[in-house]
Amino acid sequence: xxxxxxxxxxxxGLSVFGLVRVLDGPTIWDRMLGFxxxxxxxxxxxxxxxxxxxxxxxxxxxxxxxxxGFIGTIMIARFVExxxxx
Numbered sequence: 001x002x003x004x005x006x007x008x009x010x011x012x013g014l015s016v017f018g019l020v021r022v023l024d025g026p027t028i029w030d031r032m033l034g035f036x037x038x039x040x041x042x043x044x045x046x047x048x049x050x051x052x053x054x055x056x057x058x059x060x061x062x063x064x065x066x067x068x069g070f071i072g073t074i075m076i077a078r079f080v081e082x083x084x085x086x
Contacts, residue, residue, distance in 0.1 A: 008048045015041035028080050032073065039069035 001009075018041065021034025043062045050058025 011045045
């Protein structure tokens, strides 16, 4: 196992904590925190997968996921702030 694969395995292992918080969080704020923990790790994992398989378009996928993650966080915060009205 080379360095890139080892780092990818560690990132995937760490992202489990954020995913557990998203799925098991008792409040919406815990779920938002879990999403905020999970999203950057998915971006890093996507870039690492792109490096491992030698495909540069994976960086574009990571950038798009980052933008969508940011917009998703803003929309959830807006939903909670207005108590259900988007």
